[in-house]
Amino acid sequence: MKELKANDSVSLTNGSKAKIIRELGRGGQGIVYLVELAGQKMALKWYINPPDKKFYKNLEDNVAKGAPSDAFLWPEYLTTYNQKNSYGYIMKLRPQGYFEFGQYLLARAQFKSVEAMINAAMKICEGFKLLHLNGYSYQDLNDGNFFIHPETGDVLICDNDNVFPQKDQSGILGKARYMAPEIVIGKNAPDKFSDRFSLSVILFLLFYGNHPLEGARVLACPCMTESYEKKFYGSEAVFIYDEANNTNRPVRGVHNNVLRRWPAFPVILRDAFKKEFSEDCLKNPEKRKIEAEWQKVIQQLRDTLVICPVCNQETFIEDSASPKCMNCGKSFVLSGILRIGTRDILLTPNTKIYIDLDNKPDIHVVSVPGDKYPVQLRNITSSKWTVETPSGKLKAIEPNMAMPVKAGLKVNITGTSKGEIL
Amino acid sequence: MGLVDNESIPRRKMTLFFLIDTSGSMLGSKIGSVNDAIENVLPIIGEISDENPDAEINVAALEFSTGTRWLYDEPKDAKEFIWQQVEAEGLTSLGEACEELNKKLSRTGGFMSSPSGCYAPAIILLSDGGPTDNFEKGLKLLQGNSWFKNAIKIAIAIGDDADKEVLRQFTDAQEAVITVHNIEALKTMIRIIAITSSQIGSKSTSATDATKQEQVIEEVNKAAADVQGAETAAAPTPANGDSYDEWD
Numbered sequence: 001m002k003e004l005k006a007n008d009s010v011s012l013t014n015g016s017k018a019k020i021i022r023e024l025g026r027g028g029q030g031i032v033y034l035v036e037l038a039g040q041k042m043a044l045k046w047y048i049n050p051p052d053k054k055f056y057k058n059l060e061d062n063v064a065k066g067a068p069s070d071a072f073l074w075p076e077y078l079t080t081y082n083q084k085n086s087y088g089y090i091m092k093l094r095p096q097g098y099f100e101f102g103q104y105l106l107a108r109a110q111f112k113s114v115e116a117m118i119n120a121a122m123k124i125c126e127g128f129k130l131l132h133l134n135g136y137s138y139q140d141l142n143d144g145n146f147f148i149h150p151e152t153g154d155v156l157i158c159d160n161d162n163v164f165p166q167k168d169q170s171g172i173l174g175k176a177r178y179m180a181p182e183i184v185i186g187k188n189a190p191d192k193f194s195d196r197f198s199l200s201v202i203l204f205l206l207f208y209g210n211h212p213l214e215g216a217r218v219l220a221c222p223c224m225t226e227s228y229e230k231k232f233y234g235s236e237a238v239f240i241y242d243e244a245n246n247t248n249r250p251v252r253g254v255h256n257n258v259l260r261r262w263p264a265f266p267v268i269l270r271d272a273f274k275k276e277f278s279e280d281c282l283k284n285p286e287k288r289k290i291e292a293e294w295q296k297v298i299q300q301l302r303d304t305l306v307i308c309p310v311c312n313q314e315t316f317i318e319d320s321a322s323p324k325c326m327n328c329g330k331s332f333v334l335s336g337i338l339r340i341g342t343r344d345i346l347l348t349p350n351t352k353i354y355i356d357l358d359n360k361p362d363i364h365v366v367s368v369p370g371d372k373y374p375v376q377l378r379n380i381t382s383s384k385w386t387v388e389t390p391s392g393k394l395k396a397i398e399p400n401m402a403m404p405v406k407a408g409l410k411v412n413i414t415g416t417s418k419g420e421i422l
Numbered sequence: 423m424g425l426v427d428n429e430s431i432p433r434r435k436m437t438l439f440f441l442i443d444t445s446g447s448m449l450g451s452k453i454g455s456v457n458d459a460i461e462n463v464l465p466i467i468g469e470i471s472d473e474n475p476d477a478e479i480n481v482a483a484l485e486f487s488t489g490t491r492w493l494y495d496e497p498k499d500a501k502e503f504i505w506q507q508v509e510a511e512g513l514t515s516l517g518e519a520c521e522e523l524n525k526k527l528s529r530t531g532g533f534m535s536s537p538s539g540c541y542a543p544a545i546i547l548l549s550d551g552g553p554t555d556n557f558e559k560g561l562k563l564l565q566g567n568s569w570f571k572n573a574i575k576i577a578i579a580i581g582d583d584a585d586k587e588v589l590r591q592f593t594d595a596q597e598a599v600i601t602v603h604n605i606e607a608l609k610t611m612i613r614i615i616a617i618t619s620s621q622i623g624s625k626s627t628s629a630t631d632a633t634k635q636e637q638v639i640e641e642v643n644k645a646a647a648d649v650q651g652a653e654t655a656a657a658p659t660p661a662n663g664d665s666y667d668e669w670d
Contacts, residue, residue: 002648049644105475107430114425143475177476177626186631209428222529223540224434225572226627226634233626254538257428264425314425327424 002084004033004046010079010088012037013060018044018077018090027144029161030088037077037090044079045161046088056081058164059089068130071123073147073158089161098147098156105143105205112151114314115352118302119153119359121206122295126357127157128199129291132192137166139190140174141198143205153359166192174198176229177211181282184234193285200276203294207265209257212277215240215248239277241270264326266304266316272297295357303343307350308332317346335365335375336405340419347405349375355413362413366402373404377411386412432538433478436624437497438467438616440483441519443549443580448510452550452580455605459612461505466613467620468501477541477624482526482533486519488512492526497533500620516553516588520560527569534569542634544574544619547592548612552585561591574619574638578602578611586655596655597639600646607651614645 004010008020018037025032026048035044050056059078067074075089099109111117124146131138138145140162147156169189180197182188204212218224218232238248240255241262250258262270272289281287289297301316308315311328323346324331338345338353345353349367356362364378378400379385385397390408397403403411409421442456464481471479480497484490485508493506527543529535534543564570577589579601589599600615602608618641622634632640646652 049641100473102473102475105431106472107428110428111426117426175476175626175628205431210431219539221539222534223542223569223572225542229627254432257431261425261428 002086003031004044004084008084010035010044011083012090013063013078013080016077018042018079020044034093035090041093042076042090043093044088044090047086050086053081055161056087058168059161061165062160062163063089065134067160068134068136069127071127071130071155071157072160073156074160094147094156094158097151098149098154100144101146101148101202101206102143104148104150105209109148109150111153114305114316115302116149116151116153117206118298118305120148120155121153121203121298122302122357123153123155123359124157124202124206125199125291125294125298127155128195129295131163132166132195132291135166136163137190137192138162138195138198139164139169141195141202142175142178143202146202176233177213178202179233180285181234181237182285184230184237188285191285193288196288196290197285199291199294200273200288204273204277207269208261210240210250210255212239212273213237213248215250215255217248219251219254237282238279239274239282241274242278243274244279264316266301266318268297268300299354299357300343302354303345305351306334306346306348309348312350320344320346336407337422338363338377338411338419339422340417344422345419347375347377352380353377355417365405368402373406375405376402377405378402381413383414388412431475433474433476434539434541435480435497435536436477436541436620437480437482437533437543438500438620438623439523439543439545440481440616441523441545441547442483442485442508443514443516443551444485444487444508444510444512445514445551445554446487446511447551447583448580450510451605452608453508453510455608456548456612457505457507459609460616463613463616464500464503464505466617468499468503470617470620470624471500474624476626479620479624480533484519484522486515486522488515490515490519490522492522513554514549514551515555516549516592517555517557517560520557520564520592524560524563524567524570527564527567527573541623542572542574543569544623544638545570545576546612546615546619547575547577547589548580549577549589550580550584552583552588557588574623574635576600576615576619576638576642578608578615580608590655595635595639597643598635599655600642601653602651603653604651607649610649611642611646611652614649615642618642618645 004020009017018035021034024034030045030047033044063075063078073091077090079087103109145159176184178198178201180194183194221228238245240248240250304316308325309332310330313327315326317323336347347365351365352361353363354361362381364380366376366378379397387395387403388410412418479500481500481503482497483493526532575593577593577599579586590596600611619638622638643654646654
C-alpha cells in the first residue's frame with residue numbers, strides 16, 4: 001500500500017477524481033485523509049492492508065444502496081479497485097462538536113445532562129433497528145463506532161465499511177470485549193443476534209461507565225491473554241450483577257462508576273440488564289432484546305426523569321406517590337402526570353417530554369407564575385394538538401401555545417398518542 | 423456527584439519493552455538511528471494509548487552492552503517517557519539482558535503489577551551482532567516465564583553480522599525477525615514495529631484463531647515488503663515471468 005500525499009488524486013468508480021488535502025488521522029485499518037471532491041471537502045478512508053475483492057464488492061453495494069438513515073456516516077463514493085496498491089471510500093466529514101464514545105469512557109468528554117445521555121442511547125438503538133431492518137448486520141460493533149454530541153446526545157455511527165448483509169460474513173470479528181460469547185468461542189459467525197449483544201454492552205457502558213462482564217473475577221486475572229479473553233468474554237462470561245452468581249461483583253476502588261450508578265438509575269434499567277446478561281441470554285442469542293424492546297425501556301426511563309423544582313437538577317422519580325430528589329434530598333410535589341396508554345409521564349416545570357421515539361422533545365413543561373394555571377404544557381412540535389375537556393369541549397393548541405396541567409384534560413399529541421392528565 | 427459525572431473506566435496496562443544492543447559495533451549512525459527512531463515513535467505510541475479505552479501503554483527500555491541498564495526504574499506512560507540518548511560501547515550481554523527482563527516480567531518486584539491488571543507485554547529486541555555471554559541460560563529462564571511466553575516478540579537484526587538464529591530463538595518465530603540493511607530501513611521498521619505491536623497488543627483481541635503475536639508478525643511482514651532495505655524471513659517469491667508450477 002502506498003500512502004497518499006497532499007495534491008495526489010484518486011480515481012473514483014463514478015469517473016471523477018478526488019484530491020488529497022492532508023491526513024486527518026489513522027487507525028488500525030486505514031488512514032483518513034481530508035479530500036476535495038467537486039468543490040466539497042470530504043473524508044477518504046484509505047486502507048493500510050486492502051481487504052479482498054469480496055469486501056470491495058460489499059462496499060460497492062453499500063454505496064449504491066445508501067445509508068439506512070442520516071445517523072450513519074456512510075460510504076458515499078468508492079475509489080477504483082487497484083490504484084497505488086490499495087483502495088478506499090469517501091464519506092462526509094464528521095461535524096464539529098462530536099466526540100468518540102471512547103472519550104466518554106475515558107472521562108474526557110462528558111454528557112451535559114442525563115437527558116442527552118438517554119437521547120444517545122435511544123439514537124444508537126434506532127440506528128441498529130434500521131440497520132437490521134434493511135437486512136444488514138454490523139459484525140464489528142465496538143467503542144470506536146460512535147461519535148456523540150455531549151449536549152444534544154446526537155449520535156453518528158461510523159466505520160460502516162464492516163456492515164454486511166445479514167447472512168454474509170465480512171471476516172472481521174470485532175473486539176472480544178464487545179463480542180457475543182458465542183462469537184468469542186468461535187461457535188457462531190456474527191449476525192444480528194450477536195449485534196444485539198454488542199448493543200447491550202454499549203448501552204451498559206453508556207449508562208454505568210463500566211463493562212458488564214468485568215468484575216472481581218476478571219480483575220483477578222493478572223494478564224488478559226487471548227485464551228483468558230475466550231474464557232471471560234466467552235465460555236465463562238458472568239454478569240457483574242448476576243443474581244445467581246456473585247463471583248464477579250464490581251470492586252470498590254476500581255469499578256467506582258457502576259458502584260455509584262447502579263443503585264442510582266431506576267430499577268427498570270437494572271432489571272433490563274439483569275435479564276439481558278443473565279446466563280440464559282448469554283447462552284441463547286435469540287432470547288436477547290430486539291432494539292424496539294430496548295427503546296421501550298429507555299422511553300420508560302425518560303418518562304421518570306424530571307427537573308427537581310427545589311434544586312433544578314435532573315432526578316429520576318421511581319415512586320410518583322412520594323417524589324424525592326436524588327440530588328438535594330428534598331421531597332416535592334409533581335405538577336401532574338400525563339398518562340398515555342400504560343405510560344405515566346411525570347411532570348414538573350422545566351422538564352422536557354418526549355412522546356415518541358425520535359429524539360425531538362414534544363412538550364416543554366413551563367411555569368407561569370401568577371397565572372390561574374401556574375404549570376402548563378407548551379407545544380414545541382410543529383403540529384397542532386387537540387385538547388378535550390371533561391365536559392367534552394375541544395380546543396386546539398397551536399405550536400408554541402400552551403395548555404394547562406389540569407387533571408381530567410385529555411390531549412391528542414401526535415395523532416396516535418392520546419394522553420390524559422391525572 | 424451528579425448523575426452524569428464519572429471517572430475514567432479502569433484500563434489494563436500494556437508494557438512495550440525496547441531491548442537495545444548498545445555494544446561497540448553499534449557506534450555511529452546505527453545507534454544514532456535507534457535513538458532517533460524511538461524518540462520519534464514515543465509520541466505516536468502516546469497517542470495510541472490516549473485514544474484507547476481498553477488499555478494504557480507504558481514503555482520500558484533496557485540497554486545491554488557489557489552490562490545492562492534500565493533507562494528508568496519503572497515503566498513510564500508513553501506520553502511521559504523522555505528518551506535518554508543511549509551510547510554504544512562494549513560487548514553484547516544479551517544473556518544478562520534476558521535475566522533482567524525475566525526479573526521485571528513479574529508482579530512481585532517487577533513491572534507487571536497493576537490495580538486493573540495487564541495485557542501481555544510487547545518486546546522489541548534490536549541487535550547488530552551476537553551475544554558475548556551465556557545467552558542460552560538467560561533465554562531458558564525467560565522461556566519459563568508466563569509473561570514472556572504470552573508476549574508479542576519481534577526482533578530487528580541490524581545488518582548482516584547480526585546473529586539471526588539467536589534472534590529467532592528469542593522470538594520463537596522465524597518471521598518475527600526482520601533484517602535491515604540500511605539506516606532508513608532501520609528507522610522505518612522500528613516505527614512500524616513499535617506502532618503495530620502497540621496497536622494490536624493494547625486492544626481486546628478479535629477472537630480469531632490467530633494470536634496477537636501472529637497478527638503482529640503478519641502486519642509487520644506485509645509492511646516490510648514496501649520498505650527498501652528491510653528483509654523478512656519469508657521464502658522469496660519467484661520473479662515475474664519465472665514459473666515453477668511444474669514442480670507443484
